[in-house]
Amino acid sequence: MTRRTPEFSPxxxxxxxxxxxxxxxxxxxxxxxxIPSGTRYEEQLYRPMRAYPxxxxxxxRPALAVAVSRALGGRxxxxxxxxxxxxxxxxxxxxxxxxxxxxxxxxxxxTLHTEIGTPAAINVxxxxxxxxxxxxxxxxxxxxxxxxxxxxxxIADMARETAEGQALELSWIRHADYDLRDADxxxxxxxxxxWYTFLTPIRIGCVLGGASAELECKLxxxxxxxxxxxxxxxxxxxxxxxxxxxxKEIDGDLWEGKHTLILVHAxxxxxxxxxAHALKVLAKPRPPTPAEATEAxxxxxxxxxxxxxxxxxxxxxxxxxxxxxxxxxxxxxLERTLAELGASVHRDFLAGLTTYVLGRSR
Amino acid sequence: MTRRTPEFSPxxxxxxxxxxxxxxxxxxxxxxxxIPSGTRYEEQLYRPMRAYPxxxxxxxRPALAVAVSRALGGRxxxxxxxxxxxxxxxxxxxxxxxxxxxxxxxxxxxTLHTEIGTPAAINVxxxxxxxxxxxxxxxxxxxxxxxxxxxxxxIADMARETAEGQALELSWIRHADYDLRDADxxxxxxxxxxWYTFLTPIRIGCVLGGASAELECKLxxxxxxxxxxxxxxxxxxxxxxxxxxxxKEIDGDLWEGKHTLILVHAxxxxxxxxxAHALKVLAKPRPPTPAEATEAxxxxxxxxxxxxxxxxxxxxxxxxxxxxxxxxxxxxxLERTLAELGASVHRDFLAGLTTYVLGRSR
Numbered sequence: 110m111t112r113r114t115p116e117f118s119p120x121x122x123x124x125x126x127x128x129x130x131x132x133x134x135x136x137x138x139x140x141x142x143x144i145p146s147g148t149r150y151e152e153q154l155y156r157p158m159r160a161y162p163x164x165x166x167x168x169x170r171p172a173l174a175v176a177v178s179r180a181l182g183g184r185x186x187x188x189x190x191x192x193x194x195x196x197x198x199x200x201x202x203x204x205x206x207x208x209x210x211x212x213x214x215x216x217x218x219x220t221l222h223t224e225i226g227t228p229a230a231i232n233v234x235x236x237x238x239x240x241x242x243x244x245x246x247x248x249x250x251x252x253x254x255x256x257x258x259x260x261x262x263x264i265a266d267m268a269r270e271t272a273e274g275q276a277l278e279l280s281w282i283r284h285a286d287y288d289l290r291d292a293d294x295x296x297x298x299x300x301x302x303x304w305y306t307f308l309t310p311i312r313i314g315c316v317l318g319g320a321s322a323e324l325e326c327k328l329x330x331x332x333x334x335x336x337x338x339x340x341x342x343x344x345x346x347x348x349x350x351x352x353x354x355x356x357k358e359i360d361g362d363l364w365e366g367k368h369t370l371i372l373v374h375a376x377x378x379x380x381x382x383x384x385a386h387a388l389k390v391l392a393k394p395r396p397p398t399p400a401e402a403t404e405a406x407x408x409x410x411x412x413x414x415x416x417x418x419x420x421x422x423x424x425x426x427x428x429x430x431x432x433x434x435x436x437x438x439x440x441x442x443l444e445r446t447l448a449e450l451g452a453s454v455h456r457d458f459l460a461g462l463t464t465y466v467l468g469r470s471r
Numbered sequence: 472m473t474r475r476t477p478e479f480s481p482x483x484x485x486x487x488x489x490x491x492x493x494x495x496x497x498x499x500x501x502x503x504x505x506i507p508s509g510t511r512y513e514e515q516l517y518r519p520m521r522a523y524p525x526x527x528x529x530x531x532r533p534a535l536a537v538a539v540s541r542a543l544g545g546r547x548x549x550x551x552x553x554x555x556x557x558x559x560x561x562x563x564x565x566x567x568x569x570x571x572x573x574x575x576x577x578x579x580x581x582t583l584h585t586e587i588g589t590p591a592a593i594n595v596x597x598x599x600x601x602x603x604x605x606x607x608x609x610x611x612x613x614x615x616x617x618x619x620x621x622x623x624x625x626i627a628d629m630a631r632e633t634a635e636g637q638a639l640e641l642s643w644i645r646h647a648d649y650d651l652r653d654a655d656x657x658x659x660x661x662x663x664x665x666w667y668t669f670l671t672p673i674r675i676g677c678v679l680g681g682a683s684a685e686l687e688c689k690l691x692x693x694x695x696x697x698x699x700x701x702x703x704x705x706x707x708x709x710x711x712x713x714x715x716x717x718x719k720e721i722d723g724d725l726w727e728g729k730h731t732l733i734l735v736h737a738x739x740x741x742x743x744x745x746x747a748h749a750l751k752v753l754a755k756p757r758p759p760t761p762a763e764a765t766e767a768x769x770x771x772x773x774x775x776x777x778x779x780x781x782x783x784x785x786x787x788x789x790x791x792x793x794x795x796x797x798x799x800x801x802x803x804x805l806e807r808t809l810a811e812l813g814a815s816v817h818r819d820f821l822a823g824l825t826t827y828v829l830g831r832s833r
Contacts, residue, residue, distance in 0.1 A: 150635045153642035232641060236631065242626070242630065
């Protein structure tokens with residue numbers, strides 16, 4: 110008997126967003142159960158802790174874990190606490206990242222540390238990480254010992270990889286080191302973003318759905334490609350924020366001196382003088398707000414000069430093409446992999462996710 | 472047959488320090504195994520991560536866990552990874568605390584964030600927390616599943632309690648709220664310090680040594696008393712730092728506006744004018760260094776005025792007496808509890824620890 114390849118129709122647009130929205134509702138209920146309420150720490154700790162998770166967001170990480178596990182035949186109840194933990198970890202990273210990057214806004218509202226102060230925000234992030242441990246332990250009763258420990262190990266690996274990637278990027282920023290090859294950037298993104306955004310949700314979905322090692326391996330290959338494309342596209346969106354209404358700081362990545370494929374490409378094509386000038390600007394700290402810029406900080410004029418360089422070198426197009434190549438390779442990989450699974454809306458969500466990652470720009 | 476009460480001779484001075492030193496050597500070997508070496512993240516992440524754990528320190532938390540477990544007949548190999556995790560968590564808290572409090576020095580050297588920058592220091596703390604998960608998982612093979620999960624649950628509770636206590640104190644500082652009863656302070660200390668310094672090492676030692684629930688309960692009562700005494704004594708030491716050679720910032724707690732039994736007592740006995748003036752000073756941020764003080768920050772003169780108030784109200788004596796009362800009650804509790812255990816150097820270490828906590832001032 111030859112293997113049948115079932116047809117599948119990738120979710121698109123509103124259908125895909127409806128799937129995301131449905132999972133997000135369940136995950137937020139779960140997060141609401143994990144974060145204590147009615148305690149004497151409400152004002153100092155738990156209300157600020159709810160801020161980021163409950164702001165407008167796609168919830169792609171938990172949805173990916175849920176879709177992988179469900180496409181394999183796993184139960185929604187079995188994956189939900191782990192999916193919620195993924196989302197909580199993500200939000201704890203965001204709280205600490207925003208302090209580390211000195212960011213002003215997150216999801217269309219002021220960053221947490223600008224609202225409650227840096228000390229309390231660092232502590233909120235730590236407390237979120239602490240609260241993740243209990244549901245992971247309770248998993249032993251919910252999904253059995255082996256899978257529960259496997260999920261815990263995945264989270265441990267994820268937290269280490271993310272911190273290593275972050276360390277690399279922070280060190281590049283601190284030493285104003287922009288002398289990078291594309292491969293350096295891609296490797297950093299693999300650790301800092303792909304690991305917790307794609308690889309860990311895939312791994313946890315596979316553990317709780319009972320995937321074969323071979324299938325998991327193929328899904329991880331897809332995740333690696335799509336993860337890089339996702340981050341490159343995120344960098345593109347950041348520089349196109351002027352055209353958007355909410356949620357992004359205009360040119361936030363340039364103010365931060367963040368290392369992107371775009372900036373690295375532009376500096377590579379710049380003249381020696383342009384490059385030297387840009388590096389001097391990038392090495393300066395960012396002002397508390399653009400209006401408070403001084404000689405010692407980056408200024409709006411300087412940021413706009415780097416923008417002009419990026420436009421002249423067509424670096425955004427270069428990055429877009431790099432993302433597109435990866436999305437195409439990812440789609441080809443995924444199509445063969447998904448053909449091994451039975452038809453389901455979960456499989457169609459995964460099939461749709463590949464193009465959705467690029468489509469976000471519209 | 473009546474129960475025999477074996478004699479015991481509490482360790483003192485050099486004997487006690489030798490015990491601490493021996494455990495510390497083993498724990499540092501273990502930490503050295505937990506922190507990756509020879510990776511490409513050495514400079515950005517793992518070298519800075521080793522800074523605090525390998526600076527001069529007593530290592531009281533791991534020693535307490537080891538002593539409890541060994542006094543009950545547990546093996547040293549079984550407790551060491553958990554003891555190392557306690558020490559790593561402690562150091563991760565210190566790294567984040569120092570950022571949150573804007574501290575200048577730690578263990579006689581500059582704080583980590585003043586050396587490598589605040590962003591990298593926050594990330595080092597996060598990575599330390601991440602690295603703790605793996606040895607706790609490996610515990611399943613080392614000590615068996617039940618005890619390993621119990622240890623993990625203890626760490627989860629500890630991380631939450633510590634963050635809650637920290638949230639309380641940070642909120643008091645942010646709102647310059649010094650209108651506290653002694654009981655408020657004691658309760659905050661119970662969560663912020665006692666939980667991870669005494670209660671969790673005791674709990675883990677009991678789990679891995681196989682203590683009865685009754686014995687654990689008695690040891691925790693001792694830990695609660697000694698924990699409060701330990702923190703009160705720490706506050707006393709901070710204000711007496713002038714007499715010490717290294718390791719403490721002079722009046723660091725006053726610069727931070729930290730809530731201590733001493734300060735709360737002094738403000739309670741102050742005249743309305745003194746109190747209003749002190750509160751105005753305490754509400755101001757601390758300057759980057761004392762020499763950089765401005766109108767908008769605390770200044771050396773202002774700190775010295777609060778010192779003078781503390782001396783006039785004899786608040787250090789008041790705090791010392793509060794610590795002594797707790798140490799006496801703790802000693803009485805412990806003597807009855809330890810009598811249930813067989814004679815060992817580990818039991819004698821526990822017996823000596825009670826007075827050592829107060830004796831540190833000398």
